[in-house]
Amino acid sequence: MTEYPPFAVTVDLVVLTVREDELCILLVRRGVPPYHGRWALPGGFVGIDEDLADAAARELTEETGVPEPIGHLEQLGTYGTPGRDPRGRVVTVAYLALLPDLPPPVAGTDAAAADWLPVSRIADAELAFDHDVILAAGLERARAKLEYTPLATAFCPAEFTIARLRTVYETVWNRQLDPRNFHRKVTGTPGFVEPAGRVTEGDRGRPAQLYRRGSADLLHPPMLRPSVTRG
Amino acid sequence: MTEYPPFAVTVDLVVLTVREDELCILLVRRGVPPYHGRWALPGGFVGIDEDLADAAARELTEETGVPEPIGHLEQLGTYGTPGRDPRGRVVTVAYLALLPDLPPPVAGTDAAAADWLPVSRIADAELAFDHDVILAAGLERARAKLEYTPLATAFCPAEFTIARLRTVYETVWNRQLDPRNFHRKVTGTPGFVEPAGRVTEGDRGRPAQLYRRGSADLLHPPMLRPSVTRG
């Protein structure tokens, strides 16, 4: 293998959650150069005998403390422009994680701090490396996938109400949805959700039916974003 | 950089086209070990100072002889499971290319032969490395993207008829579509196609209006695949 150019390979994570009606991302403040003191996506180098997905899951567990099977983790894209990392030729494989609301994260070894930040308040050029580009790709992927997959359920706990699911859509899409039409559409899409048989208690208003994620992994028909420019 | 594990990075291409009512993929027969004599996706190692997308475009031009701006090229996914390449730890970034029908390719340096093969006739375990998995991902990506993007036009020459676009959909989806409803839907979706002002000549039947690709890169409403199981 000495005949081929040597690269370093990392994984970086776009970890999204919905908390308090805001779409938040897990960021770490870098404790070492380069970009010392800047916010960055959590991530790290891939071991020479480690699978890419395993490395992503390992980093996710390290940063959040949650076991893997919660939420959703998928590959987002790979970024390897020469010069994107001043330490040398580093290719990073970005992963997108969608998680339910969790307790605050713990700082890792290389990170001075780790916290959930609302994506709406992340200014340009605030992030290390090309992480702003990766974040933008993750956001667009998440918004698109809510349309034609049941992945909004990954932002919810195991049992959730239709209203909770609706706030997920409203938060990620930044659009208000009609509660009655949303309820009809979600319960009418086969395999999206299935009733858990229990209801909420203690909240204001009428108790709501609880649901679990259904068996479909593609929505037919899809949940189309409103207010798209049509003819 | 010597402190980090050294990887080799390659690009591999899933190059699809529609020819003679069949979805075809560009494959090369390997002329060197490993997998000597087996069909494989075209690809190669990324230069230490080369961008990933540039490497993909370079390989595409080398194998097909077409300049880049024709068709469509996008990143598909990254595959890096340890052991997928017997030469060592190789991470490959797969790209998906959609091209109009082209003349037969020329064999490259490392390839004994290169040719278009109908995807329907590729048997299991016929491909080198994990290229069968990458091919499956490329096919599914292409099928899905025809639904909500105008990428079917990438399979067509610069000017094309609605009927030509319909055969693209029918071939990629392997489903028959009603010519009248398809015509209404395509011409009614804003930004999908725009008339070129000219008509075909010399064919059988009534001459058809020629169209170019429109300005939209997302279809509203999308072209939904028929015969999906609904309630």
Place this chain on the structure above:
DNA sequence: AACCGTTATCGTCAACAGGACGAAAAGTTC
């Protein structure tokens, strides 16, 4: 208990989109 605010859920109606299919238009082939 009576009332009110809040939230969940069901129903109604009109507009629109989409599949099935008839029919006319405009060429080529024999």
Place this chain on the structure above:
DNA sequence: GAACTTTTCGTCCTGTTGACGATAACGGTT
């Protein structure tokens, strides 16, 4: 010219969707 092929427009009918009224079922207040 007759037959055939292909494009393009129109019609009918059904199902989906957005706007919104109405009712159900709770907690809190007087």
